[in-house]
Amino acid sequence: MDFNHSDDRRMLADMLGRYLQERYAIDTRHAISNSQAGWSSEHWSALADLGVIGALFDEDVGGFGGTGFDIAVVFEQLGKALAVEPFLGTMMAGRVLARSGGQHALMEKVMAGGSVLAFAHEEAESHYDLAEIAMQATAEGATLTGTKSVVYQVEAASHIVVSARVAGSPGQETGIGLFLVEAGAPGLAIRGYPMIDGGRGGELTLSNTPATLLAEDGFSLVEDAVAAGVVALSWEAVGIMDRMKADTLDYLRTRKQFGVPIGKFQALQHRMATVALEIEQARSAAINASVSLDDPRIKRERAISAAKYTIGRVGTLVVEEAIQLHGGIGMTWELPLSHYAKRLTMIGHQFGDEDHHLARFTALSMA
Amino acid sequence: MNLDFTKAEEDFRAEVRDFLKEKLPKRISEKVRTGQRLTKADYEEWHAILNERGWLATHWPKQYGGTGWSVAQAYIFDLETALAHAPRIVPFGLSMLGPVLIKYGSEEQKSYWLPRILDGSDWWCQGYSEPGAGSDLASLKTRAVRDGDHYVVNGQKTWTTLGQHADMVFCLVRTASDGKKQEGISFLLIDMKTPGVEVRPIILLDGEHEVNEVFFTNVRVPVENLVGEENKGWTYAKYLLTYERMNIAGVGKAMAAFDHLRQIARTQRKNGKPLAQDPLFAARMARVEIDLENMKTTNLRVLAASEGGPASLELGAMLKIRGTEIQQEITSLTRRALGPYAQPFVSEALDEGYNGDPVGPDYAAPVAVDYLNNRKLSIFGGSNEIQREIITKALLEL
DSSP: OBOSOOHHHHHHHHHHHHHHHHHSOHHHHHHHHHSSSSSOHHHHHHHHHTTTTGGGSOGGGTOSOOSHHHHHHHHHHHHHHTOOSTHHHHHHHHHHHHHHOOOHHHHHHHHTTSOOEEEEOOOTTTTTOTTOOOOEEOTTSSEEEEEEEEEETGGGOSEEEEEEESSSOTTOSTTEEEEEEETTOTTEEEEEEEOTTSSEEEEEEEEEEEOEEEESSOHHHHHHHHHHHHHHHHHHHHHHHHHHHHHHHHHHHHOEETTEEGGGOHHHHHHHHHHHHHHHHHHHHHHHHHHHTTSOHHHHHHHHHHHHHHHHHHHHHHHHHHHHHHGGGGGOSSSHHHHHHHHHHHHTTSSOOHHHHHHHHHHHHHO | OBOOOOHHHHHHHHHHHHHHHHHSOHHHHHHHHHTOOOOHHHHHHHHHHHHHHTOSOTTSOGGGTOOOOOHHHHHHHHHHHHHTTOOOOOHIIIIIIHHHHHHHSOHHHHHHHHHHHHTTSOOEEEEOOBTTBSSSGGGOOOEEEEETTEEEEEEEEOOOTTGGGOSEEEEEEESOOSSOGGGGEEEEEEETTSTTEEEEEEEOTTSOEEEEEEEEEEEEEEGGGEESSTTBHHHHHHHHHHHHHHHHHOHHHHHHHHHHHHHHHHHSEETTEEGGGSHHHHHHHHHHHHHHHHHHHHHHHHHHHHTTSOOOHHHHHHHHHHHHHHHHHHHHHHHHHHGGGGSOOOGGGGSTTOOSOOSSSTTOTTHHHHHHHGGGGGTSSSOHHHHHHHHHHHHHTO
């Protein structure tokens, strides 16, 4: 039992944290987020040079990480800096490529920073249900037709991992195939848009778009990628929560009303204590999820749903309380905290909110 | 980061399980499992069994007769004993006074009192709270005035848990009243048989005699029973409270209680199905189960960070708050799970050897009592509101 990260991971975290602190300060972040692209190829390749992308993948595909805690240290730092770069989609899609074998040249290019990936799974009818997939693959599996919803940083991607029905109907776990689609392929259209929490997303529509089959029965690969995605989001959330906690404590120390720092007021002290306590519970949930990535399915998925439920519940609490404790200033665009609040809220909308994962945890407990 | 236990630690777990299988009397574990009342003799019997094995003082270093266990070993032991329905180790001597004496006591005090805690010669109780000093502990008024080689103690303590069994009480007393209220407090060890000590029961809402009032009228206490320095008692008191709060968090106890709840929810039926499959009840159970899973890791993190010593004040406070909230929620769900059968109360059914028929399911008798009794968890050891102030004050450094 050891709650310290290995030296390698600590070095990676320190290096990434320093880079983001020096070169990705909040004004830079806003400029990138509001740019037409919604991400920065310059920072992306610099971070690839630092090994940040390689850390997300295991040695089989030329990376040097890929475990729960490798993902953890990277995304915790990304959260602290509120980075909008396309790490999540790249990590999840890359994980599918790695697990399904092949695509070595592409993975090499990805880790060198020369290519960004996106993971396109959920659809308008899914509402977080991973089996609710209607995108249709032709019988021979050569082309895809359908629409994927709210795909994070999809415009940035050179390649997109797309799930589609090779058999069965929406709601069934069997018959979901995984495919690789190239950006700019015939019949591919993206309706891109800004996200409320920064960066960009898009609706991906395919009509008879040529695709490469990665896996015919791909549901377990989807679950695995989403599990890794939840670990990433959990740590991104923990990084954000730590930052919001520090900012709020600063505010309680310095803001004076009735002649004293507002941190002297008991009503505020009690709310702050609950926030601090819940953040530690959220960190524990993220640790449990990271550990679970290599566990057998039920054990892993229970820990994943427990974590996402906790992050969703605590995330909302931290957002609402941090804004309330700041008062009016917490409502302003100018205050960095408000942007952290938006991202933390929206993390709840990626791959399942607290209600979805509570119900899922219950169902897994009865399985 | 790595949450696995080592091979040696897993071997230790097996050793603990074997020990429990062989040495934990079935008579006692059945009483714990079914929620029957434990007597003083039950506790003493279990303490003696643990002491024989050298496993009684899990927080003490080896040189004082403790186990000298690592954080992981102490955690495993706590968990396994709870899951095997062993009685708790009565904390007053072992988990509270022991660490204070080891850190602040004189050599004479350590060599005299510590072995007596281990062999059960003295049953200790805690003299902290007073009628006018609950959450505001430092405003306590029980006075000790030096008179030659004695202190003369006058005043009243309250909420003294299991004081009716006690031979000795460790007491916070006021030895100075000028200056800050925290600065005039001393830590005294008082023999309950001294003339002028009187114990009166307080009956709680569940009808049980668990706590007491203790009155001191001109009680003469030898000066060698002062721990540490005069007027420095607040430091020792706070050190003890950190241990007390970690102990209250009760992760092992909560796990055993949740298992019990799950069994009941599978047995009870609603709408023709097990209650565990009722969506609302299942969600309530899942919430507390997830919170407990998180708490297990938080607890281990705090233990690992403190390396066997006391946790920092704010972390100890976090464990106390959430640990007690979880235990209370589990007892609350267990009560709800019984439906109408939470209402009948046959007090004798909670005594050993009761051979009447149970009213309703055989696990029903102690459930409501347990729920009501556990309301204390968020009040004692410093109320959860006081814990919240401790957390924020430590974080704010105001």
